[in-house]
Amino acid sequence: MNGSDAAVRVDMRPMSGQPKSSSRFWHLPGDFLFHQAAVLAAFLAAAALFATVIAIAYDSRISIEAFGIWKFLKSSEWNPVTQTFGAFPFIIGTLVSSAIAMILAVPISFGVAVFISEIAPVWIKKPVAGAIELLAAIPSIVYGLWGLLVFAPVFGQMEPWVSHYLGAIPGIGLLFQGPPVGIGMLTAGIVLAIMILPYISSIMRDVFIAVPAPLRESSYAMGATTWEVAWQIILPYTRSAVIGGVFLGLGRALGETMAVTFVIGNSNVLSASLLMPSATIPSVLANEFTEATTPLYLSSLIYLGLILIAVTLVVRFLAVLLIRRLGRREGTAT
Amino acid sequence: MKSVVARRHAVDIVSKVLMGVATVIGIFFLLWIIWTTLKFGISGMHWDLFTKDTPPPGTDGFGLRNAFVGSLMLLGLSLLIGVPIGLMAGTWLAEYGFHSRTANAVRFINDIMLSAPSIEIGLFAYAIVVAPMGHFSALAGSVALAVLMIPIIVRTTDEMLSLVGSDMREAAIALGAPNSVVITKITWKAARAGILTGILIGLARISGETAPLLFTALNNQFFSGNFLRPIANLPVVIFQFALSPYANWQQMAWAAAFITVLFVLVISLFARVVLGTQVTK
Numbered sequence: 309m310n311g312s313d314a315a316v317r318v319d320m321r322p323m324s325g326q327p328k329s330s331s332r333f334w335h336l337p338g339d340f341l342f343h344q345a346a347v348l349a350a351f352l353a354a355a356a357l358f359a360t361v362i363a364i365a366y367d368s369r370i371s372i373e374a375f376g377i378w379k380f381l382k383s384s385e386w387n388p389v390t391q392t393f394g395a396f397p398f399i400i401g402t403l404v405s406s407a408i409a410m411i412l413a414v415p416i417s418f419g420v421a422v423f424i425s426e427i428a429p430v431w432i433k434k435p436v437a438g439a440i441e442l443l444a445a446i447p448s449i450v451y452g453l454w455g456l457l458v459f460a461p462v463f464g465q466m467e468p469w470v471s472h473y474l475g476a477i478p479g480i481g482l483l484f485q486g487p488p489v490g491i492g493m494l495t496a497g498i499v500l501a502i503m504i505l506p507y508i509s510s511i512m513r514d515v516f517i518a519v520p521a522p523l524r525e526s527s528y529a530m531g532a533t534t535w536e537v538a539w540q541i542i543l544p545y546t547r548s549a550v551i552g553g554v555f556l557g558l559g560r561a562l563g564e565t566m567a568v569t570f571v572i573g574n575s576n577v578l579s580a581s582l583l584m585p586s587a588t589i590p591s592v593l594a595n596e597f598t599e600a601t602t603p604l605y606l607s608s609l610i611y612l613g614l615i616l617i618a619v620t621l622v623v624r625f626l627a628v629l630l631i632r633r634l635g636r637r638e639g640t641a642t
Numbered sequence: 643m644k645s646v647v648a649r650r651h652a653v654d655i656v657s658k659v660l661m662g663v664a665t666v667i668g669i670f671f672l673l674w675i676i677w678t679t680l681k682f683g684i685s686g687m688h689w690d691l692f693t694k695d696t697p698p699p700g701t702d703g704f705g706l707r708n709a710f711v712g713s714l715m716l717l718g719l720s721l722l723i724g725v726p727i728g729l730m731a732g733t734w735l736a737e738y739g740f741h742s743r744t745a746n747a748v749r750f751i752n753d754i755m756l757s758a759p760s761i762e763i764g765l766f767a768y769a770i771v772v773a774p775m776g777h778f779s780a781l782a783g784s785v786a787l788a789v790l791m792i793p794i795i796v797r798t799t800d801e802m803l804s805l806v807g808s809d810m811r812e813a814a815i816a817l818g819a820p821n822s823v824v825i826t827k828i829t830w831k832a833a834r835a836g837i838l839t840g841i842l843i844g845l846a847r848i849s850g851e852t853a854p855l856l857f858t859a860l861n862n863q864f865f866s867g868n869f870l871r872p873i874a875n876l877p878v879v880i881f882q883f884a885l886s887p888y889a890n891w892q893q894m895a896w897a898a899a900f901i902t903v904l905f906v907l908v909i910s911l912f913a914r915v916v917l918g919t920q921v922t923k
Contacts, residue, residue: 336820336822338820338822339820339821339822339823342821342822342825342826343738343821343822345730346730346731346733346734346737346738347734347738348730349726349727349728349729349730349731349733349734350730350731350734350735350739350748352727352731353727353728353731353748353751353752353755353792353793353796354747354748354751354752356755356766356789356792357751357754357755357758359766359770360758360762360763360765360766360789363765363766363769363770364762364765364766364769366769367765367768367769367773415664416664416667416668417664418664419660419661419662419663419664419665420661420664420665420668422661423661423662423664423665424665427658427661427662428665436665436669439668439669439672440665440668440669440672442672442676442907443668443671443672443675445846445906445907445910446675446676446850446903446906447849447850447851447852447877447902447903447906448850448852448853449850449852449877449880449881449899449902450675450679450850450880450899450902450903451675452881452884453880453884453895453896453899454674454675454678454679456884456885457682457884457892458674458678502668502671505668506668509668533650533651533653533654534654534657534658535653535654535657535658536650536654538657539657556757559757559759560757560759562759563758563759563760563761563762564759565759565760565761565852565853566852566853566877566881569881570884570885590759590761590853593761593765593853593857594761594853594856594881597856597857598856598860610765610768610769613761613762613765616759616761616762617762620758620759620762621754624754624757624758625754627757628750628753628754628757632750632753
């Protein structure tokens with residue numbers, strides 16, 4: 309069992325059908341009811357996806373009526389006192405924190421996956437893989453707690469150094485200026501990166517290991533180095549599933565709530581610097597949901613949730629599609 | 643010629659070192675997080691945690707009894723809701739749907755639900771339970787957790803049932819057993835360790851979930867056994883106490899986090915042991 313709570317794995321079942329008997333109610337009532345119960349359960353499990361979207365869209369109707377779509381998306385005023393709400397700062401916050409997380413987590417995940425599947429000696433593979441998966445088992449609230457009370461103070465001491473050296477670079481220097489408080493967009497991105505690392509790397513590792521041995525062996529026989537095999541043979545072969553794994557990690561990062569809420573600083577004002585406090589859609593939901601006193605305020609928060617669900621649905625759809633594509637190709641090849 | 647070989651060799655060495663470094667970075671953060679949770683968690687341990695309820699703001703003392711009971715109640719009810727639906731849906735996929743178009747569509751949707759951000763499921767439970775009822779409740783929390791858990795159970799049940807060899811199934815059908823009997827008496831039994839593993843993994847996944855509970859079960863400063871009212875639970879207590887200025891509250895947040903992590907790790911470990919007993923054909 310690896311990454312079982314997250315990984316969408318490659319399905320390689322044989323296509324053979326199994327014996328089937330049609331049962332009717334008057335013939336075998338128990339059998340018929342069992343079948344219908346199974347059908348109902350499968351329907352419920354699948355309907356949950358659509359029900360989620362519909363229920364959230366329905367609950368955001370007041371806000372949709374009040375602000376429309378474009379106005380809500382591009383307005384950056386979020387003011388419960390005047391009852392004007394706009395999603396722009398939170399959309400940017402969500403995208404930027406996830407982007408930081410992806411920039412950090414994707415190369416590291418690739419490194420971990422290649423290390424486990426290609427480089428590590430056999431005796432070390434299992435413990436290392438197990439340790440990385442343990443990272444996925446830790447609840448996100450613990451990441452938040454650790455991020456706020458342990459990591460942020462340590463990182464705050466490093467921030468003057470960051471703004472001194474990176475802040476001096478013309479152009480991107482603007483991103484690294486600000487008070488060294490330890491919490492903010494960059495901290496959230498780093499904590500997110502640690503969180504999504506096991507998800508991305510376990511999918512990459514699973515598909516790397518599943519690469520047919522002849523492919524790998526023939527490249528080594530041609531004199532390729534380990535790096536060349538990994539980069540020029542294994543990665544192109546597994547490309548769709550690897551991209552799918554990256555999308556899966558992105559979906560996690562976009563929707564992650566607790567770890568981000570603790571360390572992002574929760575400021576509803578946009579700032580150019582990554583060291584400044586910010587907010588994401590999930591963090592503002594977690595912070596303000598129970599404080600929302602008017603129907604319009606509450607509905608605007610749920611409207612934010614609707615935007616998030618629209619974005620993550622597309623990302624997750626692509627992720628599952630891309631991961632499955634590899635399985636289908638292997639199914640026809642063998 | 644020589645220089646090409648040397649360059650390829652150098653690139654290979656550098657890449658291997660970098661990948662080793664990437665792995666060390668991952669393990670470093672794991673150890674750091676586990677170590678701090680252990681350190682602060684164990685120093686936060688106190689007998690009162692288990693015998694008293696959470697103290698009001700600004701007062702001394704420790705207590706998490708209401709949160710422990712609340713969390714167990716939430717998990718128990720989500721198992722009651724999630725296991726039958728997940729088990730039956732997985733059974734339908736493996737035993738009735740096979741590789742039909744509908745079954746593959748359900749599998750696809752289930753995979754999308756598998757990675758659903760928990761906050762969205764929280765909003766869903768808010769919309770279908772809290773809003774009609776008019777107030778937060780433990781029931782709504784359990785519904786949210788069950789929805790998070792179902793895709794995991796569906797997936798493992800489907801996978802484990804399709805691992806059961808068709809000879810056993812055919813033998814039972816040849817004896818005249820109807821489908822429902824074949825499934826409940828033969829295939830479920832053959833795959834029970836795998837199915838139980840799926841349920842345990844689902845349980846581990848939901849036991850630390852916080853975001854959906856903020857919109858549903860919320861929190862309760864007092865002891866409650868009522869599923870129709872807000873209820874105290876460990877994740878939300880960690881969230882509220884960690885952000886508080888009181889030293890004893892922060893200490894309790896660490897203790898609660900420690901116990902949650904311990905619970906999750908023990909269940910995950912148990913799941914592995916159970917899976918090890920699975921006789922695969």
